[in-house]
Amino acid sequence: MSETTHSERTDTDSTIETTAGETIEQVQESWTDYKFQGEAKLTSEGLDVYYGDDHALKDVTIEIPEKSVTALIGPSGCGKSTFLRSLNRMNDRIRSARVDGSVQFDGKEIYQEGIDLVELRKRVGMVFQSPNPFPKSIHENITYGPRKHGDIETGLLARLLGRDDWDEAEELVEQSLRQAALWDEVADRLDDNALGLSGGQQQRLCIARCLSVDPEVILMDEPASALDPIATSKIEDLIHDLAEDYTVVIVTHNMQQAARISDQTAVFLTGGKLVEYDDTDKIFENPESQRVEDYITGKFG
């Protein structure tokens, strides 16, 4: 699957000039041949997303390898979140949004009739750009997903039926919170309402909540944007560890962060176009496109 070439791509905007005088078409030719190690977990082909008449994402074709970290970078409003949401079909929930093209997860088309969205989202988890914990206790926030999936049952009925996963629940809560570098701060107030946490703590709680359902792919939209350096570095360590078993796609505005944690980097530029996609080292040391270099070095947003 990783061998797929995209010869069928047609790019109508080939006249857009970059600062170096090369055309977009030329730039894209260079990375469509990009091959990574291992299998592709998520593949998008000719993906277009519209919000009403607003063409937010244009013809994005990309392969995301499994068990690795892929960073999405680009200026604000270029469609990173939109792209992320189209990978687990969260865009369906925005009424004005319309998606064209194809996204494959483990080789299966997710934009087809009869796909089980609940199952898809169970396997492709997401951490949102703004923290959105439930107005419930910290404990309940973490166990919410597994409970609803029937993986954990502690209710009265369950107890009557001889099943009580109380210990499992406790274990899961601790493990998820530890992974998200939040355990030490909240261990003694698990039954407090999650809305009483600080913004950065809420963000880490959302990461923990996402981990609790054990997805295969984790989509993270700026997970460290509200965190202090210590928590950020813990989250980065977490992402690094996660990459051994999970596929992580992360949006970030922090170039150093992208350079530190990701295996490959995709650069989106204004207008919803994927301009370059390559090994992270290559992108940050020797990008093909002048525009990408300008963006990375801060000359151009």
Next chain:
Amino acid sequence: MASATESDLISGRTDSTEAVAGIAVGLAALLFALSLATFFDVVSVTGTLVGVPVVPLVGGLLILLGGAIITFGIGSYLGYVETTPSPTAGLVAAVAAAVPWFVAGVSVGSIMLGSGSAGGVVLGLVTGAVAFAATAFPREDLGSTLPIGALSILAGLVLLSGIIGPEWVWDLGWEQQASLTAGFVVPALTLATSLYVGWAAAKAYGGFGARGRHVGAYALVYVNALSIVAVLVILLAFTVFRGIPGLLTGAEIGLGVGPEVGLFGLSVQLPVSLPFVMNGVALLNDYQGVLPAIVGTFWLVIGAVLFAVPLGIGAAIFLTEYAERGRFTQAVEVATNGLWSTPSIVFGLFGFAFLIPRFGNGKSLLSGMLTLGFMLLPLVLITSREAMLSVPDEYRDASAALGVTKWQTIRSVVLPAALPGVVTGVILGVGRIAGETAPILLTMAGGTFVPGSQTVDVIGGFKFTATPPFVANPELLQATSALPYQLFALITAGVGLGDSVANPNDFRWATALILLVVVLSFYAIGIGARYYFRRKLQYE
């Protein structure tokens, strides 16, 4: 100093100047309270207060108040009092001063020149214009005190001099028997004047300027809120004081005096006997009571809530979470709003024409429950929908991204977050239906005096049969009474009371009191529930 050149951060005002303005504010508040008390007959205009006849006393206080505020204004202007006035009191204050002076001019003019004459209006226009100019043009400390202080003195003189005495009557002429009496005019005059002077005094207390206006506005808002509470308290107190004697008729405390109550097969004799709420009406009773109506109201509300709440919440879930927003949801919205505004007698007629023939062909508790349930339904639907719409979409997104189904999300996230709002709706609705008379009159009520035998026993009434419909409850199909209806019947057809009701008036007021207590206890339950659900959503 009046010229505020130095820093305003720390005001150099002395305690004594503040005290003068403070006393004026307090005096205005006292007069305001006094006028309210007079309105509600707590103080009579013909009576005396601390040994002084009320009307001259009020007049004297008004003069004192006006004098104080004028003194303060002039003192500030001359620089004896440290304030920070603006160049002018402003347009609002000017109009506010012009209106009462216009009224005063017209009144004085028409008393002196005869009512209906143009002279009164001319005089009114002149005084109004003068007051406007006197407020708008001088510096604020004069503008906001002089016209209003003078008004207070004028009102005080009118009362003190006996121009308006306790027996004063002003025949309106244009309609028979319509007249203004001192009992209305004196408190009204005092109320308006004390409000005005209180406002000016509060501004003075704040030292005029921006801070003064802030204090003035604060005082008005505060008085407004307080009077609303006062009206409520007075209403409650009125009912309670008149209701207590009837309620306590024949009350006894002591071992073994009360009726026997059976609970879970145990029968206990209550140590309290309160015939009014423990008896029905019977020929042989020592004291008559309204027990059947209390029990009837109780079951009526329970039945209506059990019927309307699940249906209303279900419909709200469908409309907010499942239905596409569009024509259909709009139509439903319009229909529910219309239904909520439908007069209750129409619901009653519906119950009478539609429900009664279907449930035993007679007035029955069940028909009453359903009719009130129909009335409650739109409000539950509207408020539940509102509450669900205000649950942030982020919660739904978060849940969906965890791979949780829509229904589970609704049940575990949306509904708990919306519950306080839903409960508020139910509280409001129960308040309305519990006091409803017309629908009950048509669908459920028995006679004016309800015999004790009509007390329903809904729980005990259930019978299970081996043949369809398997469950039967004759109690639900019996006619019974409810408090609002009983009160209505007592008032309209209260003649021919049994011998054992010594004082029919006490009996009515006691019924009203009990109705109030029943409705308020439903409120209390609702508010408790809302508090509980809200606590779960919030952090301290």
